[in-house]
Amino acid sequence: MQKPLILIANDDSIAAKGIKTLAEIMSKIGEVFVVAPDSHQSGMGHAITLDRPLRVNQVKDFLPNVEAYQCSGTPADCIKFGKHFLLKGRKIDLVVSGINHGSNSSISVIYSGTMSAAIEAAIEGIPAIGFSLCDFGADADFSHTEQYIVQIAQKVLQNGLPKGIALNVNFPKKSEEAIKGIKVCRQTDALYRETFQERQDPYGKKYYWMDGFLQNDDTAGGNDEDALAENYVSIVPAKFDLTDYKALDTIKEWF
Amino acid sequence: MQKPLILIANDDSIAAKGIKTLAEIMSKIGEVFVVAPDSHQSGMGHAITLDRPLRVNQVKDFLPNVEAYQCSGTPADCIKFGKHFLLKGRKIDLVVSGINHGSNSSISVIYSGTMSAAIEAAIEGIPAIGFSLCDFGADADFSHTEQYIVQIAQKVLQNGLPKGIALNVNFPKKSEEAIKGIKVCRQTDALYRETFQERQDPYGKKYYWMDGFLQNDDTAGGNDEDALAENYVSIVPAKFDLTDYKALDTIKEWF
Numbered sequence: 109m110q111k112p113l114i115l116i117a118n119d120d121s122i123a124a125k126g127i128k129t130l131a132e133i134m135s136k137i138g139e140v141f142v143v144a145p146d147s148h149q150s151g152m153g154h155a156i157t158l159d160r161p162l163r164v165n166q167v168k169d170f171l172p173n174v175e176a177y178q179c180s181g182t183p184a185d186c187i188k189f190g191k192h193f194l195l196k197g198r199k200i201d202l203v204v205s206g207i208n209h210g211s212n213s214s215i216s217v218i219y220s221g222t223m224s225a226a227i228e229a230a231i232e233g234i235p236a237i238g239f240s241l242c243d244f245g246a247d248a249d250f251s252h253t254e255q256y257i258v259q260i261a262q263k264v265l266q267n268g269l270p271k272g273i274a275l276n277v278n279f280p281k282k283s284e285e286a287i288k289g290i291k292v293c294r295q296t297d298a299l300y301r302e303t304f305q306e307r308q309d310p311y312g313k314k315y316y317w318m319d320g321f322l323q324n325d326d327t328a329g330g331n332d333e334d335a336l337a338e339n340y341v342s343i344v345p346a347k348f349d350l351t352d353y354k355a356l357d358t359i360k361e362w363f
Numbered sequence: 364m365q366k367p368l369i370l371i372a373n374d375d376s377i378a379a380k381g382i383k384t385l386a387e388i389m390s391k392i393g394e395v396f397v398v399a400p401d402s403h404q405s406g407m408g409h410a411i412t413l414d415r416p417l418r419v420n421q422v423k424d425f426l427p428n429v430e431a432y433q434c435s436g437t438p439a440d441c442i443k444f445g446k447h448f449l450l451k452g453r454k455i456d457l458v459v460s461g462i463n464h465g466s467n468s469s470i471s472v473i474y475s476g477t478m479s480a481a482i483e484a485a486i487e488g489i490p491a492i493g494f495s496l497c498d499f500g501a502d503a504d505f506s507h508t509e510q511y512i513v514q515i516a517q518k519v520l521q522n523g524l525p526k527g528i529a530l531n532v533n534f535p536k537k538s539e540e541a542i543k544g545i546k547v548c549r550q551t552d553a554l555y556r557e558t559f560q561e562r563q564d565p566y567g568k569k570y571y572w573m574d575g576f577l578q579n580d581d582t583a584g585g586n587d588e589d590a591l592a593e594n595y596v597s598i599v600p601a602k603f604d605l606t607d608y609k610a611l612d613t614i615k616e617w618f
């Protein structure tokens with residue numbers, strides 16, 4: 109049987125520990141290509157590069173048996189380049205993105221470059237999964253994620269995914285307590301509360317640092333923040349048809 | 364009665380004709396503040412600025428009775444700055460974004476900086492509308508949009524919006540034919556087909572221009588591309604809870 113063709117991206121850049129970890133795991137399952145940003149692209153949302161060309165360079169010695177490229181664009185650009193140029197004419201069986209250094213649960217899915225790569229692949233009709241770890245550390249411990257990554261990737265390779273979605277998978281930070289299992293759940297209804305720190309540069313001009321924390325008032329249960337807090341792996345099926353079908357009728361009555 | 368407080372952003376920058384047009388229209392309805400990017404931010408999706416501070420400067424003589432600021436960040440940053448710093452403690456009654464020079468119908472909603480500003484406001488619980496014109500020209504004719512912008516904004520000010528959505532409003536390009544009316548519809552299931560043009564810089568190094576066209580095979584009717592093609596204004600209620608509730612049960616059976 110032919111090995112599945114797997115394309116990997118992330119938003120923490122080609123130099124991150126998370127993508128090397130993910131590529132190592134995936135290279136045991138399939139034929140692996142990596143196209144990842146050449147610099148940090150966290151919080152890039154679903155940005156694409158329209159106003160300038162892209163630079164793409166092969167990265168030698170990334171991993172044995174893994175062809176890896178760094179790209180000057182966004183995570184979504186990386187998928188577009190991988191699909192429409194690098195692997196043009198070949199059927200990509202799976203796109204995986206990550207492992208992100210930091211959570212992409214709850215509303216973070218909207219801001220996440222990791223998930224934009226997965227969603228971009230889903231738009232292209234490719235089964236896709238974004239993996240994120242609730243640990244921002246550059247040297248984060250990903251050792252507890254491997255068995256779940258393999259399990260979830262194999263399930264998706266076997267079954268495909270329903271049309272129009274990518275999976276948003278988040279892992280609890282490594283702790284002494286073992287992971288309890290997997291919970292398939294909904295996106296938590298929470299939001300970031302921002303503050304802006306006003307500072308002055310050495311030339312007397314103002315600038316502002318944006319900072320924030322997740323304010324979670326979602327107590328209805330069954331969401332991804334709950335699952336992670338209980339030491340489960342969370343999986344949310346994330347869609348790119350943003351239409352709120354329930355709201356359609358309300359708005360139709362107005363006009 | 365007190366005038367409604369209206370915050371305006373866009374992604375084409377403070378210098379665009381579209382945002383000045385929108386601010387002129389809105390200043391007849393309410394007290395208007397503008398926070399817009401200082402440079403072009405098209406295709407920025409829901410990017411936010413995490414790795415550097417923001418510069419924000421007041422723009423004098425933008426319009427009479429309109430307080431306007433240019434910001435070095437993304438459209439979503441502009442809303443966060445407007446809400447949590449500039450207008451801190453005040454209740455914003457409406458956020459409008461645009462008028463975008465170019466369509467944000469169909470899958471473009473995902474890549475759109477214009478819509479990310481509106482959706483960011485919706486996340487904050489503020490009624491929000493993104494307006495876009497199917498005309499990329501810097502000097503596009505927006506004259507046919509005013510009556511609809513006023514009508515839609517007034518409806519939203521009167522009724523609010525269902526929780527969890529922003530309106531994605533697109534206008535046909537100005538033509539000799541009059542607009543037929545408004546259609547409230549779903550997001551078209553279409554995608555961009557990209558090509559990458561490989562070129563060589565003067566130093567012999569390769570670079571790639573990404574280009575694409577919208578491939579629309581959605582023939583099921585009732586979508587925003589159909590409405591625009593028939594010379595209607597399209598309105599899609601766009602949500603930020605990406606959970607695909609229909610897919611939840613399918614995925615749950617796997618684990």
